[in-house]
Amino acid sequence: MVRFENVGLRYGPGQEVLRDLSFRIAPHSFQFLTGPSGAGKTSLLRLLFLSLKPTRGLISVFGRDTTAIARRDLPDIRRRIGIVFQDFRLLDHLTTFENVALPLRVLGREETVYRAEVVELLRWVGLGDRINAYPPVLSGGEKQRAAIARAVIARPEFLLADEPTGNVDPHLARRLLRLFVELHKSGTSVLIATHDIALMDLYDARRFLLEDGRLTIHD
Amino acid sequence: MPLSIPRSGRGADPLASPGDGRRAPSLVPSGSLAGTALVVIIAIMTFLASLTVGSVDIVRTAAASWQSGVQREVTIQIRPRDGRDMDAAAAQAAALAREVTGVASAEPYSQADMAALLEPWLGAGVSLDQLPAPRLVVVRLQEGARPDFDALAAALTDQVPGASLDDHRGWLERLRLTGSALTGFGLAILGLVLCATILSVLFATRGAVAGNRDVVEVLHLVGARDRFVAGAFSRRFLRLGLRGSVIGGALAVALFVVGGAIGREASDPAADILFGRMELSLWGYSQIGGTALLIALLTAVTSRMAVMAHLRRLD
Numbered sequence: 001m002v003r004f005e006n007v008g009l010r011y012g013p014g015q016e017v018l019r020d021l022s023f024r025i026a027p028h029s030f031q032f033l034t035g036p037s038g039a040g041k042t043s044l045l046r047l048l049f050l051s052l053k054p055t056r057g058l059i060s061v062f063g064r065d066t067t068a069i070a071r072r073d074l075p076d077i078r079r080r081i082g083i084v085f086q087d088f089r090l091l092d093h094l095t096t097f098e099n100v101a102l103p104l105r106v107l108g109r110e111e112t113v114y115r116a117e118v119v120e121l122l123r124w125v126g127l128g129d130r131i132n133a134y135p136p137v138l139s140g141g142e143k144q145r146a147a148i149a150r151a152v153i154a155r156p157e158f159l160l161a162d163e164p165t166g167n168v169d170p171h172l173a174r175r176l177l178r179l180f181v182e183l184h185k186s187g188t189s190v191l192i193a194t195h196d197i198a199l200m201d202l203y204d205a206r207r208f209l210l211e212d213g214r215l216t217i218h219d
Numbered sequence: 220m221p222l223s224i225p226r227s228g229r230g231a232d233p234l235a236s237p238g239d240g241r242r243a244p245s246l247v248p249s250g251s252l253a254g255t256a257l258v259v260i261i262a263i264m265t266f267l268a269s270l271t272v273g274s275v276d277i278v279r280t281a282a283a284s285w286q287s288g289v290q291r292e293v294t295i296q297i298r299p300r301d302g303r304d305m306d307a308a309a310a311q312a313a314a315l316a317r318e319v320t321g322v323a324s325a326e327p328y329s330q331a332d333m334a335a336l337l338e339p340w341l342g343a344g345v346s347l348d349q350l351p352a353p354r355l356v357v358v359r360l361q362e363g364a365r366p367d368f369d370a371l372a373a374a375l376t377d378q379v380p381g382a383s384l385d386d387h388r389g390w391l392e393r394l395r396l397t398g399s400a401l402t403g404f405g406l407a408i409l410g411l412v413l414c415a416t417i418l419s420v421l422f423a424t425r426g427a428v429a430g431n432r433d434v435v436e437v438l439h440l441v442g443a444r445d446r447f448v449a450g451a452f453s454r455r456f457l458r459l460g461l462r463g464s465v466i467g468g469a470l471a472v473a474l475f476v477v478g479g480a481i482g483r484e485a486s487d488p489a490a491d492i493l494f495g496r497m498e499l500s501l502w503g504y505s506q507i508g509g510t511a512l513l514i515a516l517l518t519a520v521t522s523r524m525a526v527m528a529h530l531r532r533l534d
Contacts, residue, residue: 040333051534054227071531072445075442075445076442078440078441078442083440085462089433089437091246091433091434093244093248093249094244095244098243098244102438103441105243106438106441106447107442111243150441
């Protein structure tokens, strides 16, 4: 599904923030990405989401070399990838329901078609009573759950999550992890970037350890 | 743990469903400060552009009116000579003029008419018999006719000694130049105002789009195509542009309508002849409508271009 070969990334003229990354992410797989702050986790996620281009090396996503993907084809690739941003990226003028439904609306689906699906997912992540609330009045944890719901609503083939449990209590963190595991079992490949060792201990999965721009993999 | 995300119509309480009975909300925020500021800027610039468009229309109409007014008549002047019967000479000149094709009427000014004409300068009760005052014959032309003035001038020279034809060519030429200069000046001002309008709308729209950069980015990241994002913005900004331009255009039209009404009430024929009335032609009103529409479209196109440029930068 995803293949990295000798990938390096630098911003401007400085030294590389990611060096010689080579790994594969198989379909239907689950992995954690961890490492100290500033190790390059978010940069790696952005490479995986095709919002950055590598300085060198080869990245292949869904069997396509990313350097050969035309700009007009990028939306099709992105629709197959769900992403949970560390800073949520919710739109303040849309309700929780409307934010979560955004990927479906972008696909051109009618609200009458997806309404029940979105409401059910919001209830499942504990936002059933916040459906019509706007992001500015949501707590950090509620925003995070809304962001997760938005990332999974279109049932992506590959899910990327940047610290998805950073603002929730351990009980809800476990519940959200279960959501990711269920998605994984239904066929989605999942990569969760996290500092939370306790969370990683809850589920036996491959761990990518990123330190000083270099990656080691613990199967 | 069951994660059973139901397909449509299954598992959710429709009473709790949001969005029943309403349209999907705009993806671009509607009540932002930048949006309101943009409407105000567009309204002001449309008002100024519409005033200029209307003023140019009035000037052009007035210039055309002077020209056609002067073109509708010519004058025959008969200089006095000792012992000459001026009334007979004037009647002969008028008869000659009436024979020319395209002449509607030719009426000599009587001595009383001449005295009335000269009264502002000479005062009342002055006898023209003691003054070497010329006699005039006013020749009115048929609408759109171009009589052969050269032939008439030659006939007058031959048959009415001391008569000359003034077809107002010199005066007409000066009027034409003045009218053209005023119209050109108005068009130049209009060009400048339209440039200022376009630039103001352009920068205000780009500023408003920049204020919604997060919306562009989120839509982009959830897989929206460029066309979809740009379409959402251009529709929103077309509405903002239309709101501002309709307000500005309507204010300008109201000003012209009120100005025209006041002008009719306080009508002064001399001022009307010189400056025309503050009344727009139908063409002038349609030009204001066209200006407002153009500015609204410009807003939509600018927002689309700004969004597309930002999307290209994101990739």
